[in-house]
Amino acid sequence: xxxxxxxxxxxxxxxxxxxxxxxxxxxxxxxxxxxxxxxxxxxxxxxxxxxxxxxxxxxxxxxxxxxxxxxxxxxxxxxxxxxxxxxxxxxxxxxxxxxxxxxxxxxxxxxxxxxxxxxxxxxxxxxxxxxxxxxxxxxxxxxxxxxxxxxxxxxxxxxxxxxxxxxxxxxxxxxxxxxxxxxxxxxxxxxxxxxxxxxxxxxxxxxxxxxxxxxxxxxxxxxxxxxxxxxxxxxxxxxxxxxxxxxxxxxxxxxxxxxxxxxxxxxxxxxxxxxxxxxxxxxxxxxxxxxxxxxxxxxxxxxxxxxxx
Numbered sequence: 001x002x003x004x005x006x007x008x009x010x011x012x013x014x015x016x017x018x019x020x021x022x023x024x025x026x027x028x029x030x031x032x033x034x035x036x037x038x039x040x041x042x043x044x045x046x047x048x049x050x051x052x053x054x055x056x057x058x059x060x061x062x063x064x065x066x067x068x069x070x071x072x073x074x075x076x077x078x079x080x081x082x083x084x085x086x087x088x089x090x091x092x093x094x095x096x097x098x099x100x101x102x103x104x105x106x107x108x109x110x111x112x113x114x115x116x117x118x119x120x121x122x123x124x125x126x127x128x129x130x131x132x133x134x135x136x137x138x139x140x141x142x143x144x145x146x147x148x149x150x151x152x153x154x155x156x157x158x159x160x161x162x163x164x165x166x167x168x169x170x171x172x173x174x175x176x177x178x179x180x181x182x183x184x185x186x187x188x189x190x191x192x193x194x195x196x197x198x199x200x201x202x203x204x205x206x207x208x209x210x211x212x213x214x215x216x217x218x219x220x221x222x223x224x225x226x227x228x229x230x231x232x233x234x235x236x237x238x239x240x241x242x243x244x245x246x247x248x249x250x251x252x253x254x255x256x257x258x259x260x261x262x263x264x265x266x267x268x269x270x271x272x273x274x275x276x277x278x279x280x281x282x283x284x285x286x287x288x289x290x291x292x293x294x295x296x297x298x299x300x301x302x303x304x305x306x307x308x309x
Contacts, residue, residue, distance in 0.1 A: 010088050013195035019087060020080045020188050027079025028072065035071035039064040062159060063168075069157060070172050077180035081188040096187040099240040105300060109234065109247050112293045113254075116230070118278045118286035120223050125275050127222045143218040150217045151273070158256065161263040169256050178249035185211045185228065186235045186244045204232035227251060233294065238301035 010016065043064050085095035092098070132140040160169060185207050194203040208228030212221050231244040259269055278286075 010195075013192050016084060016088075016192045016195075020084050020192065023083040023087075024076055024080030024184075027083075028075040031071040031075025031079065032068075035068045038071075039067055062156065066157065066168060066172050070176055073172075073176050073180050077177075077184040081183040084188055096183055096191075096241050097235075097239055098242055101240070101242045101246065105238070105243060105297070106246055108293060108297045108300065109243055110250060112230070112290060112297065113247060113250055115286055115289040115293060118282045119290060120226065121276055121278065122283050123226060124220060124223045125277070128219045130219070146216050147219050150215070155269045158259040158269055159263070161260060166256070166260045169260065170253055173256050174249050174252035177252060178245045181211070182231065182235075182241060182245045182248055186231055187241055190232060190235065200236055204229060204236060208232055234297065237298045240301070243301075 011019070039061075043061060081096065082092055085092045088095065157173060158169060160166065189207045189210065190203055193207055194200055197203055197206070208225050208231075211228040212224040215224060217224070227248075231247055234247055235241050235244045255272070259272060262269060262271065
C-alpha cells in the first residue's frame, strides 16, 4: 500500500479516542435537548410525559419520535467525528477521505450486497438459533428482551405507506445512519484503532464487533458484524469512505423499501423477520460470487488506495 505522509501532526491515538467519546457524549446531550424542544413546540408538553410509554405503544407521536431518532443519530454518531477532525485542524472531507465516486464501482458494491444476501440470510438464521448454556439463562433472557424491544422500535420506525412516509423513512433509516455511522465507525474509530494496533485487518474486525454490539440486537449480531467487515474493507481497499456510505445506504434502503411495499399490500411487518431458507446451492453461489466481487472491487480501486491512519 502506498504510504502518504500527513501534513499535520495529530494528537496521540488514545487522546483522539477520548476526544471522540467526549464529543459524542456532548453531541447526544445537545441534540437530544434540541429534539425535545423542537418536538415539544410541535406537540406540546404531552410529548414529554408520554415519551417513555405512550409513544412506543401508539402512533400518536410517531413523527415526533422519528424527529428525535434523527437528532439522536446525528448527535451520537456524527458530531463526534466532525469535532475530532476540526480539533485536529483538518477538513472533514480530507480527514475521512470523502471523495467522488464512480458509478461503475457503485455498481460493483451493489452486486456485492445482492449476491451476498443469501449468505447473510444463512448467517442470520444460524445466529437466531443460538442457545446459551443453562448457567447463562439470565443473560439469554436479557438478550431476548433487548431483541424484542429493538424489534418493536424498528417496526415502529418503519410504519407508513405513503410516498411521504417512504421519503422520511429513507432519510431517517437509510441516509442518516449511512453517513453518521460510517463516519463514526469506519471513519473515526477505524482511524484511531489502526494507529493503536498498527494492523488494518485487526482494526476492521474489532471496529465491526463494536459496530454490531452497539445496536443491542444480539440475535442479529453476526450478520451485522459481517456487514461492518464488508464496509470496513470497502473503505480500506478504495481509500474512499464514500463507498462504505453507499453500501450502508443500499442495505438499509432495501429494508425500508421492502417494508413500505409490504404495508402498501397490507402485509404484516413481522414477516420481515421470516426466514427465506434458500436451497443449499444458493449459499454456495452466493459465497463464490461475493468473494469474486470483493476481489474485483479491490483490483478496480487499488490505484485509489491510500493510508487510512
